Amino acid sequence: MTEQDAKSRIDTLRSELHRHNHNYYVLNAPEISDRDFDFMLKELEALEKEWPQFADPDSPTQRVGSDLTKEFGHVVHERPMLSLSNCYSVEEVDEWFDRVRKALGGESFNVVGELKFDGTSIAITYRHGRLVRAVTRGDGTRGDDVTANVRTIRSIPLVLQPGDWPEEFEIRGEILMPWEVFEKLNAERAYNEEPLFANPRNAASGTLKMQDPRIVASRHLDARFYYLLSDDLPADNHYDCMEKARTWGFKVSKNMALLSSPEQVNDFVGYWDENRKKLPVATDGLVFKVNSLRQQLNLGFTAKSPRWAISFKFNPERACTPLRFVSFETGRMGIVTPVANLEPVLLSGTIVKRASLHNEDIMRELDIHTDDWLYVEKGGEIIPKITGVDKEQRNPESTPVRFVATCPECGTPLVRIEGEAAWRCPNTYGCRPQITGKIEHFCARRMMDIDGIGEETAELLYAAGLVRRIGDLYRLTASRLEKLEKIGEKTAARIIAGIEESKNVPFERVVYALSIPNVGETTAKRVALAVKSMDALLAMNVDMLKAIPDVGSTIAQGIYDYLRDPVSISNIADLRAAGVQMQLSEEKMQPAGTALEGKSIVISGTFAYHSRDEYKELIEREGGKNVGSISKKTSFVLTGENMGPSKREKCEKLGIPMVPEEEFLKMIGEK
Ligand code: IVH
Numbered sequence: 001m002t003e004q005d006a007k008s009r010i011d012t013l014r015s016e017l018h019r020h021n022h023n024y025y026v027l028n029a030p031e032i033s034d035r036d037f038d039f040m041l042k043e044l045e046a047l048e049k050e051w052p053q054f055a056d057p058d059s060p061t062q063r064v065g066s067d068l069t070k071e072f073g074h075v076v077h078e079r080p081m082l083s084l085s086n087c088y089s090v091e092e093v094d095e096w097f098d099r100v101r102k103a104l105g106g107e108s109f110n111v112v113g114e115l116k117f118d119g120t121s122i123a124i125t126y127r128h129g130r131l132v133r134a135v136t137r138g139d140g141t142r143g144d145d146v147t148a149n150v151r152t153i154r155s156i157p158l159v160l161q162p163g164d165w166p167e168e169f170e171i172r173g174e175i176l177m178p179w180e181v182f183e184k185l186n187a188e189r190a191y192n193e194e195p196l197f198a199n200p201r202n203a204a205s206g207t208l209k210m211q212d213p214r215i216v217a218s219r220h221l222d223a224r225f226y227y228l229l230s231d232d233l234p235a236d237n238h239y240d241c242m243e244k245a246r247t248w249g250f251k252v253s254k255n256m257a258l259l260s261s262p263e264q265v266n267d268f269v270g271y272w273d274e275n276r277k278k279l280p281v282a283t284d285g286l287v288f289k290v291n292s293l294r295q296q297l298n299l300g301f302t303a304k305s306p307r308w309a310i311s312f313k314f315n316p317e318r319a320c321t322p323l324r325f326v327s328f329e330t331g332r333m334g335i336v337t338p339v340a341n342l343e344p345v346l347l348s349g350t351i352v353k354r355a356s357l358h359n360e361d362i363m364r365e366l367d368i369h370t371d372d373w374l375y376v377e378k379g380g381e382i383i384p385k386i387t388g389v390d391k392e393q394r395n396p397e398s399t400p401v402r403f404v405a406t407c408p409e410c411g412t413p414l415v416r417i418e419g420e421a422a423w424r425c426p427n428t429y430g431c432r433p434q435i436t437g438k439i440e441h442f443c444a445r446r447m448m449d450i451d452g453i454g455e456e457t458a459e460l461l462y463a464a465g466l467v468r469r470i471g472d473l474y475r476l477t478a479s480r481l482e483k484l485e486k487i488g489e490k491t492a493a494r495i496i497a498g499i500e501e502s503k504n505v506p507f508e509r510v511v512y513a514l515s516i517p518n519v520g521e522t523t524a525k526r527v528a529l530a531v532k533s534m535d536a537l538l539a540m541n542v543d544m545l546k547a548i549p550d551v552g553s554t555i556a557q558g559i560y561d562y563l564r565d566p567v568s569i570s571n572i573a574d575l576r577a578a579g580v581q582m583q584l585s586e587e588k589m590q591p592a593g594t595a596l597e598g599k600s601i602v603i604s605g606t607f608a609y610h611s612r613d614e615y616k617e618l619i620e621r622e623g624g625k626n627v628g629s630i631s632k633k634t635s636f637v638l639t640g641e642n643m644g645p646s647k648r649e650k651c652e653k654l655g656i657p658m659v660p661e662e663e664f665l666k667m668i669g670e671k
Contacts, residue, residue, distance in 0.1 A: 013044040017060035072144035084311040116285035119176035120205035152217035157249035166232035173225030177204040285313040321345040332437025359421035369398040447513035450498035471574025517558035533583035596624030605640030
């Protein structure tokens with residue numbers, strides 16, 4: 001390689017790696033696998049070593065990636081959070097074992113074998129047995145303060161079990177989204193035609209970075225801990241420290257093993273390569289650590305990682321199979337998704353026939369041609385992913401697969417949503433899957449809960465011309481239904497009863513059932529509680545809608561336009577005439593309780609379950625009064641995280657009770 005070639009390759013690698021770092025850490029949307037990233041990084045490292053004249057302090061090799069987000073407070077790590085050096089073969093682990101043996105001067109040593117959990121790393125500080133702060137890795141030196149979010153994770157102790165824990169320590173671990181939760185979340189997102197998370201790691205880190213701890217709480221994150229740091233550790237080796245941490249209440253993996261020879265290390269690798277597939281959480285490899293803390297200290301660190309540890313990465317399962325064709329599928333909200341239909345292939349124990357190509361940009365990036373052979377991966381991810389094309393097997397005659405210009409269902413020219421990668425069919429009320437999808441959505445259990453109308457019946461009702469829009473449901477009669485081939489007397493009666501009962505479904509769910517663009521379950525509830533009635537909602541302009549918590553301009557405009565569409569107007573009129581709920585229940589409308597009657601309450605700090613504004617509303621709803629400052633007349637202070645020290649002092653001086661969030665929720669019967 002000439003000097004010039006080296007320089008140009010180094011430049012290319014650097015700029016590519018910078019881009020991938022950004023995709024991974026900031027956008028949470030990696031385009032390449034960790035493995036490919038590591039290979040590029042290794043190539044760059046090797047080149048920089050060979051050609052030191054091109055050294056650059058800003059090279060991607062000079063830092064660990066960053067996940068800093070601007071909305072969170074930044075905290076400097078007391079001890080930097082380094083990464084581990086990776087390897088991809090058992091031989092490399094053996095080489096590491098040898099290096100350690102040499103560096104320790106032939107002294108005997110043990111190694112702890114652990115699972116490498118594939119989530120997002122966290123450093124949590126405990127003082128006097130209580131959780132005080134949780135910080136992400138960030139750039140290794142500084143991370144985001146995500147304490148409020150971490151506090152919502154049930155498997156992370158807020159207060160430790162009695163034990164011999166140090167006065168102050170830091171524990172590091174991985175925040176994870178269990179497979180089961182991940183699949184449910186993605187199924188929900190697919191249903192709402194929202195972009196899917198590529199894997200549980202992205203879902204976990206995306207969730208941890210959300211601004212609303214209540215959503216974090218609802219996502220059921222989990223954690224595993226693997227590293228204890230303190231000036232006052234409870235043992236002289238890593239294994240015992242972790243066992244201690246377990247007794248204090250931390251979730252420490254039961255799959256740690258003490259190993260003392262390269263053979264045992266190999267067996268450990270062989271065992272987990274197969275058995276990791278049965279675990280409830282994602283793992284992407286194994287970690288080996290020298291057990292003795294004294295020996296760890298002797299081995300020390302390089303600039304980026306400890307010499308006393310190494311990570312071994314599993315091979316993702318990959319197959320190459322011919323593309324049969326790309327289909328384009330229109331969803332309930334009109335989004336058109338390209339899907340690769342493949343020659344069936346066995347991957348991680350399941351047969352893969354189809355894989356989403358997500359959108360036009362991703363399809364174009366992959367550069368898929370007709371008759372191509374595609375690489376499919378299921379590296380931990382349950383959803384198969386197309387990761388590339390085998391260009392060597394490409395037929396020279398083949399042509400690139402183009403995204404359709406018109407809706408595959410109704411032929412309407414597609415429109416591209418500004419700032420998004422999605423193409424949409426604008427024929428909202430004339431395009432079959434959009435109509436039947438909306439009918440099905442309206443009738444589903446979490447919406448109007450009309451028993452007997454699922455996907456198939458919705459299609460049937462549409463095809464028979466009985467239901468063309470949701471308002472038509474309320475004109476159905478048993479005799480009309482019975483005339484349909486597949487519907488018997490019993491089913492017809494069940495559907496009619498379901499429709500009748502749907503008239504009692506609360507207004508919040510009616511709002512969700514309408515299929516307003518970008519209005520999912522949570523937003524629907526927010527909107528309904530804020531506006532209280534359909535009439536009020538109809539009277540609102542975009543700015544008024546934007547004032548509702550969590551409603552941004554896109555959602556506000558979407559609601560506004562939806563309510564002015566003639567079909568929506570007819571639907572709402574039909575629902576109203578049928579007696580469907582058009583306002584909040586009495587109970588939700590009026591001060592429901594008297595739990596706080598006559599009490600004046602100060603709110604202080606930040607909260608995990610509701611926003612301050614919502615607490616204000618709750619206090620008023622329960623007959624209490626929210627006041628700004630603490631005085632002798634204050635009944636109590638509702639205290640969240642980070643209550644100011646001066647307020648706390650004042651409470652103590654005046655003897656005003658401080659009521660923590662959870663206790664308050666119990667007082668008003670929310671918990
Ligand atoms: S030990 C100084 N143990 O992998 C070394 N890390 O590539 C501290 N990880 O940032 C890390 N499972 O997020 C360690 N059993 C395990 C792990 C683990 C997953 C993650 C962690 C770390 C990254 C390093």
